[in-house]
Amino acid sequence: MLFRNVIGQSAVKQHLIEMVQQNTVAHAQLFLSQPGAGALPLALAFTQYLVCENRQPDDSCGVCPACIKAQKLIHPDIHYTYPIIAKKPSPHPSLSVDYIQQWRKVITEQPYINELDWLQAIDAENKQGNISAEEARSIIRTMNLHPFEAPYKVQIIWKAEALSKEGNILLKLLEEPPSNTVLILIAENQEEILPTILSRCQLLKINKIDDDAMAQALLRYGVPQSRTQHIAYISDGNFEEAQRLMHSETHEEVTLMTTWLDSALNFKPGLLYRWTEENGKMGRENLKSFLEYAVHLFREALMGKYVAGYQPRLAEDERQLAVRLQRMLTYGKLEKVLQLISRKHYEIERNVSPKMVLMDMSLKMNRIMRTKD
Numbered sequence: 083m084l085f086r087n088v089i090g091q092s093a094v095k096q097h098l099i100e101m102v103q104q105n106t107v108a109h110a111q112l113f114l115s116q117p118g119a120g121a122l123p124l125a126l127a128f129t130q131y132l133v134c135e136n137r138q139p140d141d142s143c144g145v146c147p148a149c150i151k152a153q154k155l156i157h158p159d160i161h162y163t164y165p166i167i168a169k170k171p172s173p174h175p176s177l178s179v180d181y182i183q184q185w186r187k188v189i190t191e192q193p194y195i196n197e198l199d200w201l202q203a204i205d206a207e208n209k210q211g212n213i214s215a216e217e218a219r220s221i222i223r224t225m226n227l228h229p230f231e232a233p234y235k236v237q238i239i240w241k242a243e244a245l246s247k248e249g250n251i252l253l254k255l256l257e258e259p260p261s262n263t264v265l266i267l268i269a270e271n272q273e274e275i276l277p278t279i280l281s282r283c284q285l286l287k288i289n290k291i292d293d294d295a296m297a298q299a300l301l302r303y304g305v306p307q308s309r310t311q312h313i314a315y316i317s318d319g320n321f322e323e324a325q326r327l328m329h330s331e332t333h334e335e336v337t338l339m340t341t342w343l344d345s346a347l348n349f350k351p352g353l354l355y356r357w358t359e360e361n362g363k364m365g366r367e368n369l370k371s372f373l374e375y376a377v378h379l380f381r382e383a384l385m386g387k388y389v390a391g392y393q394p395r396l397a398e399d400e401r402q403l404a405v406r407l408q409r410m411l412t413y414g415k416l417e418k419v420l421q422l423i424s425r426k427h428y429e430i431e432r433n434v435s436p437k438m439v440l441m442d443m444s445l446k447m448n449r450i451m452r453t454k455d
């Protein structure tokens with residue numbers, strides 16, 4: 083992957099490039115990332131830059147044999163570890179390499195992927211992904227081989243949280259790494275990484291993608307300009323989330339929200355019933371997007387009510403909606419509705435029927451409206 087295809091993160095890119103150019107690449111690094119901020123794409127671009135045979139000042143060349151191999155995730159000196167489930171039946175413990183075909187396919191198509199989608203891609207169903215002790219031992223074996231083609235041997239460990247206590251197996255490797263090896267751990271939750279690991283890694287914090295970079299990226303992905311800012315605001319620097327939103331068919335969140343408010347707030351049972359019937363069919367993913375949108379809208383309305391002079395992160399037609407909410411609902415009520423919507427989002431993730439969720443949400447919303455604070 084080329085640095086220029088990584089969304090935003092210009093300071094981090096610059097830092098990584100300088101490390102290579104100044105020959106100060108740390109043996110062990112932890113990319114600690116906000117969700118969906120692009121830690122894996124950054125690691126891919128960084129490793130490609132490490133192996134590229136014709137480095138440019140600001141990016142890999144993209145055309146040398148090493149670049150081509152890195153892009154296809156088939157470079158013999160770049161290794162990947164990621165959460166997997168045990169393959170059955172299998173005579174030996176499953177390793178990441180057993181899933182390398184799926185990994186290459188999924189990641190070359192979409193390096194901004196969350197763990198859940200990855201596990202779905204390998205048919206994990208509801209099983210939790212794991213990085214096993216055997217995998218950790220295989221990392222040690224691999225890193226002790228001499229590089230085949232590149233000046234470096236690189237190991238990326240994606241979702242290093244999944245290592246849990248097996249991380250201890252890697253301590254010696256982290257302490258006395260073979261020469262020319264680079265280990266990149268990628269994680270989102272610092273507290274789930276063993277302190278012994280943390281203390282041995284150079285920490286690189288990756289903040290969320292800024293709104294402008296996100297909006298520009300969305301344009302490149304073919305999202306019409308009228309929607310880019312809207313999605314950038316709701317996804318809040320998380321490109322995994324932004325992708326879901328741009329593929330969602332809920333293009334009419336504002337209309338949907340307006341009709342919901344009309345029916346729920348004024349308690350028009352007929353309207354409410356019809357709204358629930360119609361929108362109960364929208365599908366789980368779309369409903370999730372709608373509820374995320376609702377959370378965003380109510381949160382912005384809440385902030386606007388609480389903080390004088392607050393500039394809501396909303397497009398123009400949505401600002402009017404937010405103003406309407408602020409007028410109709412007290413601070414306490416806005417907070418209650420926000421909790422309600424978050425709870426419904428949780429239920430949707432837990433497979434409660436969309437129609438039931440919507441109907442219950444509308445009834446409870448109406449109750450909140452009618453009771454005193």
Ligand SMILES: [Zn+2]
Nearest residue numbers: 134143146149
């Ligand atoms: Zn190259």
